[in-house]
Amino acid sequence: VSPIGLLVIAAGLLLVVALSVAKKLVVDEVSGWLTLLSECLIRRAAEHLPRQGERYAEEWLGELAALGDRRLSGLWHAWSVLQGSRSMGAELEEAVLGETESSEPVKPTPKLAPDLERIVALVRGLVERTKLSEFPMSQLLAELTSLREEDDLEEQLQRIDEGFAAHLEVSRASEPYRRWTDGIRTGDPSTHPAPELRDERPREQRWSGLSGPAWWRRR
Amino acid sequence: MGPQPRMTVQTLGLLSAMLDAPYDTWYGLELGRVSKLKSGTLYPILARLERAGWLSSSWEEIDPATEGRPRRRLYRLTGAGADSARLAVDGHLAELNASSNREPRWGLRPGEQPS
Numbered sequence: 526v527s528p529i530g531l532l533v534i535a536a537g538l539l540l541v542v543a544l545s546v547a548k549k550l551v552v553d554e555v556s557g558w559l560t561l562l563s564e565c566l567i568r569r570a571a572e573h574l575p576r577q578g579e580r581y582a583e584e585w586l587g588e589l590a591a592l593g594d595r596r597l598s599g600l601w602h603a604w605s606v607l608q609g610s611r612s613m614g615a616e617l618e619e620a621v622l623g624e625t626e627s628s629e630p631v632k633p634t635p636k637l638a639p640d641l642e643r644i645v646a647l648v649r650g651l652v653e654r655t656k657l658s659e660f661p662m663s664q665l666l667a668e669l670t671s672l673r674e675e676d677d678l679e680e681q682l683q684r685i686d687e688g689f690a691a692h693l694e695v696s697r698a699s700e701p702y703r704r705w706t707d708g709i710r711t712g713d714p715s716t717h718p719a720p721e722l723r724d725e726r727p728r729e730q731r732w733s734g735l736s737g738p739a740w741w742r743r744r
Numbered sequence: 745m746g747p748q749p750r751m752t753v754q755t756l757g758l759l760s761a762m763l764d765a766p767y768d769t770w771y772g773l774e775l776g777r778v779s780k781l782k783s784g785t786l787y788p789i790l791a792r793l794e795r796a797g798w799l800s801s802s803w804e805e806i807d808p809a810t811e812g813r814p815r816r817r818l819y820r821l822t823g824a825g826a827d828s829a830r831l832a833v834d835g836h837l838a839e840l841n842a843s844s845n846r847e848p849r850w851g852l853r854p855g856e857q858p859s
Binding site: 581585587588590591592602605606611612613 | 804
């Protein structure tokens, strides 16, 4: 081999080494830039979500990291997140905060007028003391509509309350009421005060709908 | 449980993908891959399902400084969510079968030929 040939071979070897080093440097550089670009795109996408931005930025960056060395896939992922983030903003707000809530402040529940508050308290007290079936709703409405503005409201409400207490006392002491409540305890349907609502079937059949599914009742 | 989530084809696709491994935890990118949903569709659906109580999510329990990477957000079906999802997916498939007026594919036994 001539000296010139040796020189050419040496130069070639040097060139290969230089190229491989340069290639590695370029690849590292490009990879670094691609990662940075992907992260920028994700942060930009998160800016479209005013309330949830920080949380989703962290989530998407975590997913970007899951792609590891696949920088181009990462860039594609970041780009698609950015593309979707514009429409995602409103959708996420709605999904997270609910359809009824919005960025507008929630209006407080209007406060009841003081008089109405007292009437509501009276009705609530009556409902708590009486059973639904014996609650004389029409009578109560008649009493409430007869309230007079010129008289003291407190006194009128007290009168209604006492009237109902007396009514209940008499009603509960009556024979039909006693028979009915005894009938409920013993499961005797014939004691029901309303004949058209009586269910004459035996008790276990009457309540079968509440005893669980059919396969359970067959056991 | 929160309000019923809106049941779209994309939501059903996501749920059915998650029902393949109902006890697994998934992160968003994985879910996007298995359900073939774009991120603009995927994350609102995840948020909606989470709000309805069908999914729960939590941050991955790692120390980002030690691991050298950010935490991932992990999603999983809740017990009630898995039941509701199964009902929703089955109901949708039953509707599809009823509308296509043919025997359901899963109604055939091994080796049985559709009539």
